[in-house]
Amino acid sequence: MERPTVALMYDFDGTLSPSYMQEYDFMDAIGLTDKDSFWCESHGLAEKQQSSTILAYMKLMVDKAQENGISIRRQQFVEFGRGIGFFPGVEQWFELINRKGEEMGVNVEHYIISSGLKELIEGTSIAKYFKQIYACSFMYENDKAVWPAVAVDFTSKTQFIFMINKGIYDIWRNAQINDSMPDEGRPVPFQNMIYFGDGETDIPSMRIVKTEGGHSIAIYKPGNESSRAQARNLVHRGRVNFACPGDYREGSELYNAVIATIAKVKTGSDFHKLERQNQKSMLED
Numbered sequence: 001m002e003r004p005t006v007a008l009m010y011d012f013d014g015t016l017s018p019s020y021m022q023e024y025d026f027m028d029a030i031g032l033t034d035k036d037s038f039w040c041e042s043h044g045l046a047e048k049q050q051s052s053t054i055l056a057y058m059k060l061m062v063d064k065a066q067e068n069g070i071s072i073r074r075q076q077f078v079e080f081g082r083g084i085g086f087f088p089g090v091e092q093w094f095e096l097i098n099r100k101g102e103e104m105g106v107n108v109e110h111y112i113i114s115s116g117l118k119e120l121i122e123g124t125s126i127a128k129y130f131k132q133i134y135a136c137s138f139m140y141e142n143d144k145a146v147w148p149a150v151a152v153d154f155t156s157k158t159q160f161i162f163m164i165n166k167g168i169y170d171i172w173r174n175a176q177i178n179d180s181m182p183d184e185g186r187p188v189p190f191q192n193m194i195y196f197g198d199g200e201t202d203i204p205s206m207r208i209v210k211t212e213g214g215h216s217i218a219i220y221k222p223g224n225e226s227s228r229a230q231a232r233n234l235v236h237r238g239r240v241n242f243a244c245p246g247d248y249r250e251g252s253e254l255y256n257a258v259i260a261t262i263a264k265v266k267t268g269s270d271f272h273k274l275e276r277q278n279q280k281s282m283l284e285d
Contacts, residue, residue, distance in 0.1 A: 007188045009193060010110070012114035012121060015246070018085065023038075025083035029070055030067070038057075043056070054151040058136060074143055081127075087247060091125055091126060115157070121135055154203070155204055157204065161193070191214055197217075218234040219244060220246065
């Protein structure tokens with residue numbers, strides 16, 4: 001019997017990493033010790049210009065880099081990504097889950113759906129594990145950032161879920177989301193999806209995945225009551241199946257929740273395949 005594919009889709013900031021990705025090497029390079037000041041300035045710029053908050057932070061990154069004599073070439077952003085930190089177990093998580101998936105009879109695919117910067121994510125030690133990274137990015141001319149290429153906010157995140165569902169991987173082909181495709185022909189059925197997020201900006205994605213029969217998990221910072229309260233609220237509102245601390249090590253609460261969900265997906269997939277085969281056989285008699 002053909003193995004089902006399970007898609008694990010992750011937000012990044014607050015989900016895989018405990019802080020915003022810009023708060024590591026990039027902010028150190030521009031000399032920011034009060035890292036909240038960057039986000040205050042970014043929100044102020046968005047309000048003043050009536051702009052997307054995502055486009056505002058992208059512009060501010062370029063402005064701050066130029067002010068501090070830092071190259072705004074693509075490779076420099078990638079280099080900044082090398083210093084990003086993660087929750088415990090994240091760097092070992094992908095090989096662990098891939099191996100467990102193989103043992104359980106499923107193919108596991110990993111995706112990023114983030115409002116962070118793709119170039120920074122590409123510099124991390126975990127970038128190689130993702131089938132696709134859907135995140136904000138710049139256009140480059142002569143390797144220099146000149147204009148935003150992609151801006152991902154909390155509502156536009158949902159389009160990437162449909163792209164994964166239909167096997168569309170080039171962002172510029174997003175119009176193909178509207179093309180009709182039979183459910184049985186979709187590479188990753190919604191019920192085979194697990195979405196990981198940490199807060200309010202993930203609610204549309206969590207809701208769509210869960211409504212369509214998939215699964216959502218809220219991640220919170222261990223020992224942080226505010227973060228835990230936010231996750232608790234997502235459970236109370238029915239947005240997620242589980243709320244777990246950011247601990248990706250084998251045997252953790254999160255690990256057990258994911259393994260149980262993969263087992264459920266495998267059982268459901270086997271059931272539906274047998275059901276379809278039986279019905280087809282009966283109708284052909």
